[in-house]
Amino acid sequence: AIHLGISHYVVDFRDQFDKSVITDFWGEYSKGRTPNPCIRCNQYIKFDFLMKRLKAFEADSLATGHHARVEYDTRSGRYLLKKGKDKKKDQSYFLYPITQKQLSRTLMPIGNFTKEEVREKAQKLGLSVAQKHESQEICFIPDNDYVRFLRQRIPKAFRSGPIVDRENRVLGQHEGIAHFTIGQRKGMGIAASQPLYVLSMQSDTNTIVVGPSDQLYEKTLLAAQVNLISKAKITKPLKVGAKIRYKHKEAKALLTPLDTDQILVEFERPQRAVTPGQAVVFYERNVVVGGGIIDKSEERNLSQTT
Structure with a gap:
């Protein structure tokens, strides 16, 4: 903001962050589930509470630094969320809960560049963040000691x-x-x-x-709290690529709708360590179909080669 000579405002969302992200984080762990707080932060803080403040700042759009792309598809009349150009840094997995209304007011300019290209542009512009190191830690646990953090909040989970x-x-x-x-x-x-x-x-x-390791493999899972992006609804089985974790390799799967926000996901090949609480995100090539929270899974006795 200083470099561009524009106003910079700080909005205090600490209470909302605590209720929507941190409370869910320790609550999920207390249930034996493994949450993804980055997805909750995007869903509730950036694209809900912050977007609702646009009017107060007389802003038309919300611009973010995510490695993903937003495009309008004239054929379907829907906004699409697509993978970023930099496949190694693509963050579309974390953004599947975004709604059509939110996408219509969102800009993601970084998604059209690789990380290296972004750093080069920042350096040419004289921005101090050009060589900033990437953080792999959970932002509200700066020392990355999540066990100590959880022990302070849910001692019963350490019995x-x-x-x-x-x-x-x-x-x-x-x-x-x-x-x-x-x-x-x-x-x-x-x-x-x-x-x-x-x-x-x-x-x-x-x-x-x-x-043993072979009991970790499962061929089906139930996705709950599903949000669809590229389609208004799924009425019949749909073949997609599905990711059960951010770094997990996309796998071929068949989606079968069950009700308004639940989908049965059947993989072509059993997947290792399907984890309740994590997100499963669906793709058609570079386009995010949607995603949901892994609620439960079955067939942990299947081997990798089944």
Whole structure:
């Protein structure tokens, strides 16, 4: 703002951030789920509370620095959210909850450039952020010690409890379900003849269920709180590419609508460590069809080669 000679305003959304992002973060962990706070921040802070302030600042649009693109499709009459030019930095996964109304007032100029091109432009313009290091930490946990953060807020998630296999045989004790996520191997202190991984966290019984790697693979999942972008609705099975985590490779899947905000996702090949609380996002090539929160999954006994 100083460089451009324009006004800079600071808007205090700390209370909204606490209620919409932080409370959900520890609440999900207390249920044995693994949340993605960046998605909640986009959904509620940037594209809801902040967008509602546009009128107060006499602004027509909200411009963000996301590596993604917004385009209007004249054939469908809908705004499309597309992957950014820089496939390694693409952030469309985090933006699937955005509505048509919000997209109509959103600009994402960074999406048309690679990260290197952005840095070069910033350097030529003399911007101090040109060489700024990227942060991989959760913004409200600057030391990245999320366990300490959660322990202060949900001590009940750090009660000791049993570690069992799928036959309910007790293999050991854990020090709190919030220490774990599905697919985790380290930190269990179990002596076994083969490597064991977390298959699920059962908050109602404070139990961690573990098993060998081949029990981590699942072919189906239920997506809840679904938001569609490129289509107004899905009325019949639809083939897409689906991502169950930000860094997860896109996999071929079939979507079957169940009701207004739930979709059954069936993968062509079983996927490893499908994690409730994380987002599953659907694509048709570079276009985001939509996405939802992974609610539950099945068939953890399928092998990778099934």
